[in-house]
Amino acid sequence: MAEQTLRAWLLTDTPTSRRHAKLSALYQGWLAFRANTMAMIGLGILLSLVLIAAAAPLLAPHDPFVQNLGNRLAPLGSEGHILGTDSLGRDILSRLIYGARITLYIVALVAMIAPIVGLLVGTVSGYIGGWVDIVLMRITDIFLAFPRLVLALAFVAALGAGIENAVIAISLTAWPPYARIARAETLTIRSSDYISAIKLQGAGGLRIITKHIWPLCVSSLIVRVTLDMAGIILAAAGLGFLGLGAQPPSPEWGAMISEGRRFILDHWWVATMPGLAIFTVSLAFNLLGDGLRDVLDPKAGE
Amino acid sequence: MDPLLDVEDLWVRFSTRQGVFDAVRGVSFTLGRERLGIVGESGSGKSMTGRAILRLIRPPGIVEADHIKLDGVDLLQKSEKSMRDVRGERISMVMQDPKFSLNPVMTIGDQIIESYRLHNKATKSEAWVKALEMLEAVSIRNPERVMRAYPHEMSGGMGQRIMIAMMLIPNPEILIADEPTSALDVSVQRQVLDIMDKLVQERGMGLIFISHDLNLVADFCDRVLIMYAGRIVEVCDANKLHEAQHPYTRGLLNSLPRLDTPRDRLDVLKRDPAWSEAPSVSGRL
């Protein structure tokens, strides 16, 4: 009974307070999201990834860094090592579990930097227009003109190898598409009546951009970020694979594939297991992104 | 004489998260060689009725009816493929805004010629001559220039006339016009209506004219169905619309400001829940 009334309270068309209205809007979004099975699968995978990363010391059967040269390249299902061991005899499962932390770390950092830079550049450029727009958009074009991995390689080469620098390099190459999206949205929002209306209240450019344009751009950016996450994980793995990202012995998934490459013909699982992990997480992000698009798209929400 | 179109107990349903929403609830009417107006407010189901006849309601929308008979043949029994031949060929539809109905990257001439050749065997040059005739029939001055123009170069009234010309090429038996003039200025409105009227009369077509404008419908149509909440609440002859009996129709008429009778306050429609409960009035002749 209590549950029934809570549900009714959340689904009401006549919210009675600011908090009520917010919660109700969130709940309706959640209901729409929940109806999308694939998106729920994606969310489930990502939540378990977070849990695995958080509980890594409890879950991992072995220390990911302890080498055992006597038991190197053990096959799948061998005793004590379900996913086998790598060329130095380290347990692959444990390394994957610890590697989830690195993956999440990269994802979180890139997701914090790239879209925010893109949002700033895009909305300012779109709203102010004129010279500012021309200058900012040409800079964006320059970044877009380089192949992403090549540019990231150049940055890492300049800044030095390492996971933080890899993140910065990826972020620097990832923001221009967000700036383009944010600018395009700003251009349509800028000329709408509700922006004219708030101008007539004497609101300045800063307030209009942050309070009126951002909330409308953010949803499409979130969708784009989740869809891009797969690419970002792959780029990080690529840098790791090339030896420019995470450094050994860190159990970064891309670096693990790179190590396993030497044995790919005789000991395929060493490279395949981290590859499957990357694949699963990328897929999960894509599914989540598709679901979020259905929920967050303001046109569909009308 | 048999009616052109016979609709019996038409329902249009949409299932949403909040449950099933009935947009049209058991509407019956017939259409002869006449101008039948359907009026109502937004959300009354008038446009849905027009689209349901052509089976243009997309899922999750569902169309149900005892029958929708065109010359005695039930349209609901037809396959999607043979329905395509009905649309355009036998029943045409003119939408509210011509901008969205014309292809923006083709010249108007090419579009008319294409649709003419789709329905008739003709060479390009024959079709060109025919297309010029069509444009002249909808009183477009300088039709050769218009043939070479793109849709965005046309004003709203021109665009709507071109749409009517295109819709009438295959010589349909029925024309469904969904708010064909509400995007147009008053002075252009009249012209477009006159052209539509002339063509419909000459060819002996049936016309379903969907509009929210009571005065326009009273002026232009022969018979009027008044819809409220998915049902027909009243049927009357168009020239007697101003003597309509139903409180909803009266309310709508009284809420209009009038130049000849100034008032301090306009009458506000008071909605009676009983209106949407009352069974649908039949629009059969």
Place this chain on the structure above:
Amino acid sequence: MKMLEINGLNVWFGSGRDRVDAVRNAAFEVGAGESFGLVGESGSGKSTILRAITGLAPSWSGTIAVAGRQIEIRRPKDFYKQVQMVFQDPYASLHPRHSVDAVLGETLQLHGFKDIDARVVRLLDDVGLGQKFRFRYPHQLSGGQRQRVAIARALAPEPELLLLDEPTSALDVSVQAEILNLLADLRQEHGLTYLMVSHDLSVVGHMCDRLAVMKDGEIVEIMDVVALRAMKATHPYSQHLLQASV
């Protein structure tokens, strides 16, 4: 006193070869407490005049004076306490992610009011919406309710001159009657001056005391409502317009 005086107003878009003159040499004045109508067909420049007054049209020349004070290109902040506008399409004039409370609250805050909560409550009552609408989002409102919110927003800074840009043309006739009645009531209660743009002569005839007829960016005739009702337009275009709308 004249609330609004416009003289030799030109408004144009673009420049050079692409220049389009939307309004040419418009002149009229609106007395305090008067309701003045601007009628014409689409593209006649009637809405452009409103946008020029509020500063939403970038390039104009001529003089606009509100309550005796000439408007500069950059409007002072208190200008918007004097002049407010209601837009045509209530579906486009409310931010889709802002609740009614947020819309009105922000407006009041921008105008420096302190007692925001009390004022939001009063505004909602003024436009006949009541408290149960306060925390709703635009998609939970009908067209008429949205337009009431837009009117409440325009009333928030307690303006003297309200510019109405086809406030009912996107609404059903029964809702139109409600909104027109509301506007008439508000004008009386708050002593407002209206400048109303419409393509519908009967709406202008109902709401306004005098009106100007526009064609292709020019005012062709200014007449009072008595002449309109008697169908006594002098300019051939206004006669034509009158004939078409009855």
